[in-house]
Amino acid sequence: MFDTVAIVGVGLIGGSLGMALRERGLARRVIGIPRRAETLAEALSVRAIDDGTLDLAAVSAADLVVLAPPVLTIPPLVEAMAPHLRPGAVLTDVGSTKGSLMRVLPPLLPEGVDLVGGHPMAGSERGGVLAARADLFEGATYILTPDSRARPESAARLAELIRSLGAVPVVMEPDLHDDAVARISHLPHVVAAALAEAAGAGAVPADVLRLLVAGGFKSTTRIAASSPEMWRDICLTNREAILAGLSDFEAALGAFRAALEAESPDALLSAFGRGKTVRDSLAPPTTAPTGDLP
């Protein structure tokens, strides 16, 4: 589908992508271009790439360039690699926010390079290429935001590649994507971190809390174990949408506080009921039960 794929930034997502491309034979050659020599060695050791270099100029060999570094570093990286990009190449990224990138990147690109933004809805609270898995994208939605100046066949080729990874490509407007992920991903990360912090903020000794930790705490705070650096950057690139989601969350939480203060059974029942209705609608229960409280 593509001859040579260059993956710039070889962490969990970049590494998993390389692994999947190699295991499924979807590219003749996968080049890794991480920032650090240590990552290069790790990526080679887990067979996430065929070969690699720290030199951005290596993108000149690629007909598909995948940007998978921390999202805030993408614009300067594109600026630095632009002179080396081959005419006819497709450039994509895996950044968690799309609006600002789709505004900032196109003017940086040479003629004949097609930008098709991307965001695979898959990941893990464990970062780094050592956590990479070839099956990470299987069954995942994979958002694509093609630049209006890109040839339609570039988006089509990338979509085909994504289908071959076992994922489901979906074309979406960047700003709609950002509003949606603010509520479905970014706000949950903020809330999970605050919830973990609050668990430790009381007078109960950590040893006692640790004894009582069960499925409910584990699942609500699992993503609080994610990289603080990555989530700082994501928050900075999708600030307004997250703040809008946060306001709705504070309102929902305020209803709980009022119901608790008033000792109102009816208000508590409605508040829990509203949450259950949305949850059941957005993510219908699976059959497999999982360990949990009360």
Next chain:
Amino acid sequence: MFDTVAIVGVGLIGGSLGMALRERGLARRVIGIPRRAETLAEALSVRAIDDGTLDLAAVSAADLVVLAPPVLTIPPLVEAMAPHLRPGAVLTDVGSTKGSLMRVLPPLLPEGVDLVGGHPMAGSERGGVLAARADLFEGATYILTPDSRARPESAARLAELIRSLGAVPVVMEPDLHDDAVARISHLPHVVAAALAEAAGAGAVPADVLRLLVAGGFKSTTRIAASSPEMWRDICLTNREAILAGLSDFEAALGAFRAALEAESPDALLSAFGRGKTVRDSLAPPTTAPTGDLP
């Protein structure tokens, strides 16, 4: 260990307990005493009990009585069954809050009946006896709060039974338990419900949100699918501790809001870092990665 165990309230927890006792041969006979005939039929069909009745007087046959109905119904049930309790019997419950029960129940009991409160830290967002599993308690912490008037050997016998279920009995003061579970279980349920509600509160169509749902949203809001009735009751019995936890949570969330509004990379990094530190300390990461965002 016990000859006849009566389980009053045969839902997820009561049913799983009956199943585990039967499969492991830990009691000669397990009687189920649900509130509704339909539940009795279901409990028999999934072999959670040997036999059953809707008549509370049947507790007279039991040397161990387990109370597993909704927590607010426990005091009136105990009042109703008290005349039928056999001298020498052990009475326990599986309620999610312990302080108020351990104050209210003892005066209701006849001489010679020993109250040993309990709370297994296991469960599921799926309720009801049809979701019961014999292995539900395996590896779980199981809190015991013996009444000061109970014979020590009653708590010891119950602890031994719990160990035989594969769980880990831990004796704890009721109020310490309640403070801890407010933060480790009850507050997460409130937050999960508010988070699910907020996801649906914006302008993004539900179909788009559904496409983008991935591991982060699923795990943070999983317990929002729990029974609103059960969580209403738990909130009412542990109101003050939950409100105290909520205040700490609001403070942690307020730091995120301030950091977002100020576009402060440092404040965002610290806030995510504080959450990660507590989470990593209370529930160290497992090796198995799970599907998730970014």
